[in-house]
Amino acid sequence: MQQIIDRFISYVKIDTQSDPNSDTTPSTEKQWHLADLLVDELIRIGMEDVTVDDNAYIMATLPSNLDFEVPVIGFISHFDTSPDFSGTGVNPQVINDYDGGDIVLNVEEKIVLSPYYFDDLLHYKGQTLITTDGTTLLGADDKAGITEIITAMEYLVQHPEIKHGKIRVGFTPDEEIGRGAHKFDVEKFGADWAYTMDGSQVGELEYENFNAASAKVTIKGKSVHPGYAMGKMVNAISIANEFMWILPIEETPQNTTNRDGFFHIHHMQGTIEHAEFELIVRDHDRLHFEKRKQLLLDITEKLNALYNDCVQIKLKDQYYNMREKVEPVMHIVDLAKEAMQAVGVKPIIKPIRGGTDGSQLSFMGLPCPNIFAGGHNFHGKYEYVPVESMQKAVAVIVKICELLAEKSEGKT
Structure with a gap:
């Protein structure tokens, strides 16, 4: 020993x-x-x-x-x-x-x-x-x-x-x-x-083990004096929050076990003009894994339609x-x-x-x-x-x- x-x-x-x-x-x-x-x-x-x-x-x-x-x-x-x-x-x-x-x-x-x-x-x-x-x-x-x-x-x-x-x-x-x-x-x-x-x-x-991917989401906003912001301000922080709230709240590491997959946001920072956050995607099932990645792309497309193409996402597979x-x-x-x-x-x-x-x-x-x-x-x-x-x-x-x-x- x-x-x-x-x-x-x-x-x-x-x-x-x-x-x-x-x-x-x-x-x-x-x-x-x-x-x-x-x-x-x-x-x-x-x-x-x-x-x-x-x-x-x-x-x-x-x-x-x-x-x-x-x-x-x-x-x-x-x-x-x-x-x-x-x-x-x-x-x-x-x-x-x-x-x-x-x-x-x-x-x-x-x-x-x-x-x-x-x-x-x-x-x-x-x-x-x-x-x-x-x-x-x-x-x-x-x-x-x-x-x-x-x-x-x-x-x-x-x-x-x-x-x-x-x-x-x-x-x-x-x-x-x-x-x-x-x-x-x-x-x-x-x-x-x-x-x-x-x-x-x-x-x-x-x-x-998990199928794994990483994602980095970047939002470009527009800062305007809040007293005169009607129809002009694009708040990157708010859009980042909107993106994250669309993700299923029950599918996070703290709410999953065994073969459950999840989304995990592990880093974020932002101002009105620029916000970004990073997350990982995990799932044991390959089909479900692909659906999770597609959901991120769909959310990006939806927010871009609402906010004039201000959201960018970089998705990268890590391992399978x-x-x-x-x-x-x-x-x-x-x-x-x-x-x-x-x-x-x-x-x-x-x-x-x-x-x-x-x-x-x-x-x-x-x-x-x-x-x-x-x-x-x-x-x-x-x-x-x-x-x-x-x-x-x-x-x-x-x-x-x-x-x-x-x-x-x-x-x-």
């Missing part, structure tokens, strides 16, 4: 926050600090063909120890953290034998991680938790996944009696800003399929539901499910209400379901991860490799 704790803490103390406003890859220079460390660590534990390209994409190989053919599989995680909350000066706290009560993260700021609000905590009574100090995020998303992959590979190197085929690992920058797979070289990676270790609670196994790429090869999900059950983990198969590198990679020719990494409350000061969940994730990775070798024997 201590090895996992020490490795994880060494990673999260390195600030790797990505930046959506940057055009470089990685989007922040500081991501290189962890990338360089990971390259050294992969070499140290005995991995081969360790490479890092000019964009900080890391790949490495654990060679097969068998004399028969086994499909090449991969395990992938990202090392950037979210721009939504500070990742500078992460100071993890280790809570041994959690008693099921409130955890004071920060005495001065009176910040408390409480099962009254975060009831998932009660699942981990008696376990060892790693939390923030209340001033930053933790970075379990996805440094827990990196910890688990490297720990599993080190275990396999040290235990050659466990039979396995060729295994590839990959670590990516900029996943949190939607670019994690953009420059991933699938051909170079050379795996038949892979798994992202990037889920939340222990047992999660996901092969469905990987289910359509994974379902034809469902044996890769079944393998992960069997591995979980073999190590005492109950599989929780459900759709991701978000995206993952795996969704883009699946459409790039690398089918890539998502497996739990163990963390909770990502992207904020209440983030935590049970160490036992990370241990289970390590066991699942090892068992996937072992089971695949067993199933491949005698087939070639």
Whole structure:
């Protein structure tokens, strides 16, 4: 256990926050600090063909120890953290034998991680938790996944009696800003399929995610003295509000769950002469997804007819539901499910209400379901991860490799 704790803490103390406003890859220079460390660590534990390209994409190989053919599989995680909350000066706290009560993260700021609000905590009574100090995020998303992959590979190197085929690992920058797979070289990676270790609670196994698009709406108004504005003023703020109120109010993140889709306005600013807002569109169903985008276009057309073409919209697809790429090869999900059950983990198969590198990679020719990494409350000061969940994730990775070798024997 201590090895996992020490490795994880060494990673999260390195600030790797990505930046959506940057055009470089990685989007922040500081991501290189962890990338360089990971390259050294992969070499140290005995991995081969360790490479890092000019964009900080890391790949490495654990060679097969068998004399028969086994499909090449991969395990992938990202090392950037979210721009939504500070990742500078992460100071993890280790809570041994959690008693099921409130955890004071920060005495001065009176910040408390409480099962009254975060009831998932009660699942981990008696376990060892790693939390923030209340001033930053933790970075379990996805440094827990990196910890688990490297720990599993080190275990396999040290235990050659466990039979396995060729295994590839990959670590990516900029996943949190939607670019994690953009420059991933699938051909170079050379795996038949892979798994992202990037889920939340222990047992999660996901092969469905949202179809996703972003939109930016810009309104050009006309400012006139309000005392003489009759028939002359065009208030961009009012038109922006009118656009937003036409959207179905019940179809927002706070009012939806499971496979429900939504519209989410996450940024707006404006004056009388100029207003703009940004939103994301999400839906698991491709047809419903297209209808949502069309609704935005229809609203734009309606308001332009009323207000003399003052509204512009830029729509951009971001990623699609990987289910359509994974379902034809469902044996890769079944393998992960069997591995979980073999190590005492109950599989929780459900759709991701978000995206993952795996969704883009699946459409790039690398089918890539998502497996739990163990963390909770990502992207904020209440983030935590049970160490036992990370241990289970390590066991699942090892068992996937072992089971695949067993199933491949005698087939070639």
